[in-house]
């Protein structure tokens with residue numbers, strides 16, 4: 001009881017705004033623009049959090065009549081999240097263009113003097129919206145390479161994962177968190193609903209080196225590549241727990257805290273993998289590398305995969321370093337059977 005009272009007496013952690021301001025100087029282009037961009041995303045995140053929380057009370061659950069560029073049925077909240085994020089970035093003024101899962105091409109915000117472009121998965125885990133399971137928003141930020149004062153181009157978005165200047169996600173869960181990196185470690189901020197602010201709650205996050213949980217859609221097991229099948233057999237021999245939410249953000253987040261690996265291989269249904277490089281795999285790979293984790297497609301680190309289309313897909317294996325390394329051994333022996 002005493003401990004609880006002591007904990008309640010503690011002040012809540014630094015507010016996100018203040019944290020961003022304090023750490024601004026660590027960023028190569030020490031300007032307030034990136035900070036403002038992060039604040040815009042946080043604001044849209046708070047609005048979305050509110051909408052997700054009351055989803056059952058207003059008519060925003062269920063499917064929309066449209067399909068997104070991947071042919072997937074859009075949920076109403078996919079569309080709402082997309083609008084909220086784009087609006088916040090347009091009003092903020094720092095982003096000259098946005099690419100999202102929900103739109104085929106580049107969205108020009110009209111801020112031709114903005115120095116940044118943003119790639120987004122506005123709502124990740126849409127299939128979970130109607131059933132009160134955690135969903136998220138993923139974002140990835142680049143400094144533009146096209147001349148300031150002109151419209152952004154594809155080149156701005158196709159710079160490759162190592163060119164990201166910041167990346168993060170918002171997890172709308174039992175509590176909502178914003179997790180981000182600008183290349184100086186990963187920090188998490190929990191939303192204090194009554195105050196409407198994110199406060200620093202988890203400093204310098206690190207994946208445990210080795211975990212005992214694996215997350216994959218085993219319904220596709222028969223279609224998985226042999227290397228994945230044998231890795232999963234190994235997980236079972238070691239009696240690792242299978243934990244799969246079906247929201248990449250939520251699975252990634254759990255694995256970062258508890259130690260684990262997320263696997264989404266290529267299968268005949270998704271010959272190039274299901275997940276999108278630009279706004280799902282790159283940003284979470286940036287966070288993983290910053291947090292002592294690893295991300296790969298089985299051939300090379302995710303951040304080194306060349307990109308030539310904004311909606312490009314890839315196989316994705318991400319999580320605790322030693323688990324990903326063990327998985328990579330399977331790929332290595334499959335390619336070099338004489339060494340097995």
Ligand code: AHG
Pocket residue numbers: 072101121123124125126127217246247248249274
């Ligand atoms: P999105 O809702 O943004 O389309 O992403 C869904 C992704 C990812 O979040 C999740 O891990 C995966 O798709 C689930 O796919 P399966 O239903 O095929 O397991």
Ligand code: MN
Pocket residue numbers: 121123124125248280
């Ligand atoms: Mn997604």
Ligand code: MN
Pocket residue numbers: 078101121122123124125126
């Ligand atoms: Mn999505």
